[in-house]
Amino acid sequence: METTTKTGQPFDRAHMEQLMKRRLFYTPSFEIYGGVKGLYDYGPPGCALQANIVEQWRKHFVLEEDMLEVDCTMLTPHEVLKTSGHVDKFADWMCKDPKTGDIFRADHLVEEVLQARLKGDKLARGENVEAEKEDPKKKKKKAKVENVKLEDSVVTEYEEILAKIDNYNGEELGGLMTKYNIKNPVTGGDLELPVAFNLMFQTSIGPSSNAPGFLRPETAQGQFLTFHKLLEFNNTSMPFASASIGKSFRNEISPRSGLLRVREFLMAEIEHFVDPEGGKKHPRFEEVKDVELELLNRETQLAGKTKVETTPIGKAVSSGLVDNETLGYFLARIQQFLLKIGVDKKKIRFRQHMANEMAHYAADCWDAELLTSYGWIECVGCADRSAYDLSVHAKKTGAPLIVRETRKEPLSIEEYQIDLDKKKFGPTFKKDGKAVESAIEALTQDMREKLSLDLKNDGKIIVDVAGVGDGKVEIPKELITIEKRTRVEHIREFVPNVIEPSFGIGRIFYALIEHLFWTRPDDVDRGVISFPPAVAPTKVLLVPLSTNADFRPLVQQMGRKLRALGISNRVDDSSASIGKRYARNDELGTPFGITVDFQSIKDNTFTLRDRDTTKQVRASDDEVCKAVVNMVNGTETWDDVVKRLPIFDGQEIE
Numbered sequence: 001m002e003t004t005t006k007t008g009q010p011f012d013r014a015h016m017e018q019l020m021k022r023r024l025f026y027t028p029s030f031e032i033y034g035g036v037k038g039l040y041d042y043g044p045p046g047c048a049l050q051a052n053i054v055e056q057w058r059k060h061f062v063l064e065e066d067m068l069e070v071d072c073t074m075l076t077p078h079e080v081l082k083t084s085g086h087v088d089k090f091a092d093w094m095c096k097d098p099k100t101g102d103i104f105r106a107d108h109l110v111e112e113v114l115q116a117r118l119k120g121d122k123l124a125r126g127e128n129v130e131a132e133k134e135d136p137k138k139k140k141k142k143a144k145v146e147n148v149k150l151e152d153s154v155v156t157e158y159e160e161i162l163a164k165i166d167n168y169n170g171e172e173l174g175g176l177m178t179k180y181n182i183k184n185p186v187t188g189g190d191l192e193l194p195v196a197f198n199l200m201f202q203t204s205i206g207p208s209s210n211a212p213g214f215l216r217p218e219t220a221q222g223q224f225l226t227f228h229k230l231l232e233f234n235n236t237s238m239p240f241a242s243a244s245i246g247k248s249f250r251n252e253i254s255p256r257s258g259l260l261r262v263r264e265f266l267m268a269e270i271e272h273f274v275d276p277e278g279g280k281k282h283p284r285f286e287e288v289k290d291v292e293l294e295l296l297n298r299e300t301q302l303a304g305k306t307k308v309e310t311t312p313i314g315k316a317v318s319s320g321l322v323d324n325e326t327l328g329y330f331l332a333r334i335q336q337f338l339l340k341i342g343v344d345k346k347k348i349r350f351r352q353h354m355a356n357e358m359a360h361y362a363a364d365c366w367d368a369e370l371l372t373s374y375g376w377i378e379c380v381g382c383a384d385r386s387a388y389d390l391s392v393h394a395k396k397t398g399a400p401l402i403v404r405e406t407r408k409e410p411l412s413i414e415e416y417q418i419d420l421d422k423k424k425f426g427p428t429f430k431k432d433g434k435a436v437e438s439a440i441e442a443l444t445q446d447m448r449e450k451l452s453l454d455l456k457n458d459g460k461i462i463v464d465v466a467g468v469g470d471g472k473v474e475i476p477k478e479l480i481t482i483e484k485r486t487r488v489e490h491i492r493e494f495v496p497n498v499i500e501p502s503f504g505i506g507r508i509f510y511a512l513i514e515h516l517f518w519t520r521p522d523d524v525d526r527g528v529i530s531f532p533p534a535v536a537p538t539k540v541l542l543v544p545l546s547t548n549a550d551f552r553p554l555v556q557q558m559g560r561k562l563r564a565l566g567i568s569n570r571v572d573d574s575s576a577s578i579g580k581r582y583a584r585n586d587e588l589g590t591p592f593g594i595t596v597d598f599q600s601i602k603d604n605t606f607t608l609r610d611r612d613t614t615k616q617v618r619a620s621d622d623e624v625c626k627a628v629v630n631m632v633n634g635t636e637t638w639d640d641v642v643k644r645l646p647i648f649d650g651q652e653i654e
């Protein structure tokens, strides 16, 4: 998909990817062994950028909302993920070419083939179609674009299918493949119908190999399993949220699009636990209700369209489009976070999940999608997981994953209560006594009402007790009384619902770089990445004007001073021209440059250069450091700085 940079130029993915590789932002893992698809290593600027994104995330969510951060293990026993539903349902649809053994993810294949045919149709109609800039070696595996005109009605059908491509199950995808004659795009051979492929990596824990386990596919389960401990830690006060940052693993069928679909990735997840009664209100919703979001709702997609509506989140919640305040609150906060780290506002939208697309546990779900040259990509999922996870784990283990709350007003409940005459009960039923007693305790209120009448009318009741005699046990009125009484309940028990914003840090990392990458019109070969100072891998480049040894003490002094202030910096004292050295660091997204020149030796003043405008100011070391700290902390912008410090234009260094 063609996107543009901040200067309006077409975004050049090949250029950006080449820069990422050359400057070691990230690189394929095990490359000298030929690499493994979907696995990447991060180099120094990539590590620093990722750490800074995570730091901003912690500040924006964990600190601001007083969340309880946990770090749970990645190795998860089979039983946990069986209970959560992942063993049975965490799967994508894949189809195989029986002749070549090629494997495709079914929804991606249908999407790719239909998109290629639509592109071919445009070509045939003489419309402008963006040229592919992919590596020609990679192109082989892609669906071919052929110059073939389609019927208008077919174009509409294809567009409708693409708008709801995430909503099809395996059978429906198989139907589409048959109907539209979708084959192996490489060989044109027939494909088998889609089958489910579980995405979890299986392993065994311990040497005996009889304790099967998985690498976790999300961090969420660990948070659910510690819910009762966290509630206790939080002085049993609700609502509260836990948070976790850590690696997750998914054995993707066909990893592709660089960092966007990988097999190991960093996730940052929040589990916000909320009382299901009272409409899932959020105490801070007022603060965000006017935040406008671009919303693409379920109905629009089902109608085969992709039109977004700009809507204040307050309105989206009050109209019922977004299910509740807590979900709405987090959608707004997600957008605020993305903007803070530098994502382009014009390239964010929130897309509601369609019914089939929702994960097996979700009640409502919206994805924050970012526009990239690969199209709109889900970078944050925000789901209302209802009480699903806590309920299934509590049922399986008996752990109290519930909230017990003293009622403000005690609740009076009319109910049928049963008393047994224990003295007579034991001798009458002997070894079957326990089983009979349990069966009586399990009787529903409706059954108790009916049996109370039987007791009155017949002087006895018959109860079903599996495994005792013929399964029917008679109990005479001498052993039992059933009466309607009033019980006063002071404590309320409930299973909290969970709203879960789930961030894929790698996807955000990649989309952010695409949004911030551009080239200067006078030097199109050199990229610039306009990271906001807070997330930039390195904040300051220190450059002596030349290799003259007299500059060295001042460079060292400035480096020490910046480090003491917590500002990362790097020295480039190579013999390259100063303009070249700046350009090299524009590629790394370093926002500020400090030059040490002859004037610095005389009066301890330095020039401070802004990456985006290339403008400079000149001031004392203290003033320069203060300006940098303020800009990194976000209390000042470059525009503020140029208003209060003298502009420096005495030297042509660019």
Ligand SMILES: Nc1ncnc2c1ncn2[C@@H]1O[C@H](COP(=O)(O)OP(=O)(O)OP(=O)(O)O)[C@@H](O)[C@H]1O
Binding pocket: 250, 252, 259, 260, 261, 262, 263, 265, 267, 378, 379, 380, 381, 502, 503, 504, 505, 506, 507, 508
């Ligand atoms: N294979 C992957 N590679 C990188 N990030 C991923 C991958 N799968 C999921 N994520 C990230 O984790 C977040 C939460 O995961 P979630 O289960 O909601 O994704 P998903 O709906 O399975 O994604 P998709 O439909 O794209 O496979 C996503 O929004 C995304 O940012």
